Amino acid sequence: xxxxxxxxxxCAYAFxxxxxxxxxxxxxxxxxxxxxxxxxxxxxxxxFADVQLTSAAANSLLIAVIATLLSTVIGTLCAxxxxxxxxxxxxxxxxxxxxxxEIVTGVSLLAFFQWSFRYLHMQxxxxxxxxxxxxxxxxxxxxxVIARLRMFDPTLEEAALDLGxxxxxxxxxxxxxxxxxxxxxxxxxxxxxxxxDYVITSLVAGVDSQTLPMVIYAMxxxxxxxxxxxxxxxxxxxxxxxxxxxxxxxxx
Amino acid sequence: MRRLRLLFLAPxxxxxxxxxIAPLAIIGGYSVLTRGAYGGVERPWTWESYRLLLNPLYGxxxxxxxxxxxxxxxxxxxxxxxxxxxxxxxxxxxxxYLNLVMLPFWTSFLVRTYAWMFLxxxxxxxxxxxxxxxxxxxxxxxxxxxGAVILGLVYGYLPFTxxxxxxxxxxxxxxxxxxxxxxxxxxxxxxxxxxxxxxAPGIWxxxxxxxxxxxxxYLTSDLLGGGKTVLIGNLVQNQFxxxxxxxxxxxxxxxxxxxxxxxxxxxxxxxxxxxx
Numbered sequence: 297x298x299x300x301x302x303x304x305x306x307c308a309y310a311f312x313x314x315x316x317x318x319x320x321x322x323x324x325x326x327x328x329x330x331x332x333x334x335x336x337x338x339x340x341x342x343x344f345a346d347v348q349l350t351s352a353a354a355n356s357l358l359i360a361v362i363a364t365l366l367s368t369v370i371g372t373l374c375a376x377x378x379x380x381x382x383x384x385x386x387x388x389x390x391x392x393x394x395x396x397x398e399i400v401t402g403v404s405l406l407a408f409f410q411w412s413f414r415y416l417h418m419q420x421x422x423x424x425x426x427x428x429x430x431x432x433x434x435x436x437x438x439x440x441v442i443a444r445l446r447m448f449d450p451t452l453e454e455a456a457l458d459l460g461x462x463x464x465x466x467x468x469x470x471x472x473x474x475x476x477x478x479x480x481x482x483x484x485x486x487x488x489x490x491x492x493d494y495v496i497t498s499l500v501a502g503v504d505s506q507t508l509p510m511v512i513y514a515m516x517x518x519x520x521x522x523x524x525x526x527x528x529x530x531x532x533x534x535x536x537x538x539x540x541x542x543x544x545x546x547x548x
Numbered sequence: 549m550r551r552l553r554l555l556f557l558a559p560x561x562x563x564x565x566x567x568x569i570a571p572l573a574i575i576g577g578y579s580v581l582t583r584g585a586y587g588g589v590e591r592p593w594t595w596e597s598y599r600l601l602l603n604p605l606y607g608x609x610x611x612x613x614x615x616x617x618x619x620x621x622x623x624x625x626x627x628x629x630x631x632x633x634x635x636x637x638x639x640x641x642x643x644x645y646l647n648l649v650m651l652p653f654w655t656s657f658l659v660r661t662y663a664w665m666f667l668x669x670x671x672x673x674x675x676x677x678x679x680x681x682x683x684x685x686x687x688x689x690x691x692x693x694x695g696a697v698i699l700g701l702v703y704g705y706l707p708f709t710x711x712x713x714x715x716x717x718x719x720x721x722x723x724x725x726x727x728x729x730x731x732x733x734x735x736x737x738x739x740x741x742x743x744x745x746x747x748a749p750g751i752w753x754x755x756x757x758x759x760x761x762x763x764x765x766y767l768t769s770d771l772l773g774g775g776k777t778v779l780i781g782n783l784v785q786n787q788f789x790x791x792x793x794x795x796x797x798x799x800x801x802x803x804x805x806x807x808x809x810x811x812x813x814x815x816x817x818x819x820x821x822x823x824x
Contacts (some may be wrong), residue, residue: 297735298637304644305634312652312706315663318673322666330676374560377553379687385555389564394573395808397764399781400801403788407798414817434560435796460646463552485654490627492656495766499788516662516771525666526658532652539654543647 317347318531322381323525332353339526349527359422360490368483370430370438376467378438379445390435402434402499409500418501428500429493432501433486440485440546444478445471477545484542488535557588570804579798589794606783606800613779616694617763623706625751626757628700628709635686636717637708646714653707661771663698665691668772692774705761709754717743728784745772747762756815760808780804 326336343349378387393401405428409420448471456466470478494509501510508527515524579597581589590594600606635645652660664824665675668690675687720743728738744751765780773779778786785799 301634301637308631309648312649313702315667315703316652316660319659319663322673330671330682350645360718370559371561373556377556377560380553380556381673383557386561386564389568390560393564393568395760395812396568397761397804399766399784400575400805401568401571402800403784404575405567405575405795406788407578407794408567408571414611427567431563434563440559453820467552474814485740488654488656492658494658499785512662513767513771516665523686524662528656528662532655535655536558536651540647540650543650545663547643 310447311459317374318508319525319527320532322491323522323529325510326548328522338374339522340530342535343526343530344522348506349508349523352508354506354526355422357492359425359429359505359507360487363426363485363490363534364483364488366426366531367430367433367437367486368479371434371482371486372472372479374434375438375441375445376471376489381440390438393432398495402428402496405431405496406499418507420500422505424500424502425497425507428496429490430491434487436485436489437482439481441475441478444475444481444546448475448486481542481545484538484545488538488542492531572665575801578794579802581795582812583793583795591718597795598803599648600796601799601803609778609783610780610803612777613763616658616698616701616769616777616779617765619757620698620705620762621755621758622792623698623702623711624706625755627715628706628754629744629751632710632717633739636720645748646711649707649710650787657704658767660704661700661768664696668699692776694773695776697777699768700763700772701762704750704768705739705758706758708761712753712757713750716747716753720746745752752815756811759770759797763807764804 322330323339324335325332326334326335374390377383405424406520409424413419423475452474453466453471456470457463459503460532461469492509495505495514498510498513501507508531512524515521578589580593580595582592582594582596584590601610619669627746631649635649638645665672669675670689672690674690676686678684679687709711724742725738726744728742729735733741761823764781765779766785767779769779769782769786775782780803784800784804785801787793791797
């Protein structure tokens with residue numbers, strides 16, 4: 297039984313990891329086809345020379361950085377407020393945002409933006425993508441930061457208040473520094489979900505705000521290009537590293 | 549303290565109201581309006597869009613979405629339970645094994661779906677390998693069918709079953725399993741009669757966590773189903789983009805939301821609160 301289980305686990309891990317490993321191997325293949333012809337960084341060079349890919353990557357980075365900053369600040373404040381005393385409707389609506397299917401979030405935001413533009417005279421663009429990303433990543437930040445706050449000893453904060461700190465000082469100089477690893481982990485997680493999102497982004501993006509997942513998606517639908525293998529490998533390695541750091545911070 | 553707390557909650561509250569509640573309310577409203585002449589919506593108010601959902605043509609899409617979600621969920625549970633059991637019994641290396649499950653999960657859903665396109669295409673790795681071994685002449689049609697969609701969904705959401713089942717198994721008293729063994733149960737019947745019933749809340753939680761996103765899937769069915777596998781998610785996307793029938797797309801979205809919320813409510817009565 298034990299042995300059968302271990303054998304099964306080995307197969308299951310192979311199933312989970314092999315597709316990405318194979319993709320990485322073929323990203324350094326010299327041939328355009330699925331036949332091994334020797335090592336080459338040709339497709340990486342081609343990907344970096346592709347203006348459409350690099351400008352989309354720049355958009356994605358800009359969106360992810362701004363959305364991460366905003367959602368981390370807002371989400372951390374919210375988590376702290378909820379930790380102090382729960383708020384049924386706010387916790388409920390954050391829960392709702394986690395369980396709403398992505399496609400529904402996307403079309404409802406599209407309908408909302410189009411409706412508000414009748415009064416605001418604006419268009420879809422980077423700003424709408426950033427707002428959408430902030431909206432869906434706050435819940436992730438709150439979940440991670442609250443988990444951290446539950447490990448924090450509230451008497452430390454009471455001690456600071458007794459010793460004459462204002463509430464704001466107690467939060468900024470006692471609570472925040474000790475939950476900081478959790479906040480950083482939440483920020484890295486928010487960055488990954490923002491950088492990777494396709495479904496919601498494609499619905500609320502304007503003509504000038506193509507993101508990297510949107511370009512990859514279009515290329516994947518047209519057919520396989522080894523350039524996509526290269527850029528995909530970079531994304532997996534980059535985001536994978538962020539997640540590893542995030543996990544470490546959460547356990548710290 | 550009260551004022552400070554309100555100040556802390558205000559930004560998230562405003563964002564939730566403006567970018568979550570209001571958009572859902574808008575599509576709720578749109579779903580009972582009439583399609584406008586140039587896209588958009590106009591009066592009169594009507595239930596027509598919801599009635600259209602029950603039309604056999606769209607009813608079939610709903611049925612297929614359910615069928616694919618049920619099969620994917622079943623497979624995820626079947627494949628996920630033994631792995632969760634393995635992780636729960638692996639002592640000090642638990643967190644390493646758990647991270648190995650979660651790492652690919654968090655990296656990039658799009659890239660992981662693309663990786664399967666790379667493997668399954670006519671000129672993909674599997675077909676090329678089989679052809680060069682001389683096992684097949686013509687490439688097998690592996691991509692762009694329901695099987696490919698189910699494979700992509702199982703691959704994408706398998707970790708969602710492993711986490712809650714692992715959490716439930718982790719809490720299981722090891723002495724219960726030992727007692728079963730002492731009383732003469734074989735390893736398989738210990739699993740079937742002790743581990744599975746006692747981890748039922750985790751299994752239910754895992755099932756719902758997989759069922760919800762697979763029912764509403766858009767990306768997987770579009771890329772791996774190649775437009776042939778039209779599911780609710782694709783229907784919604786299509787109504788808001790090319791077909792420009794916003795009331796119908798809104799009605800389909802609201803129906804999807806209603807199913808999701810009903811499932812979550814059903815789940816709450818199964819003792820899964822702290823596993824979700």
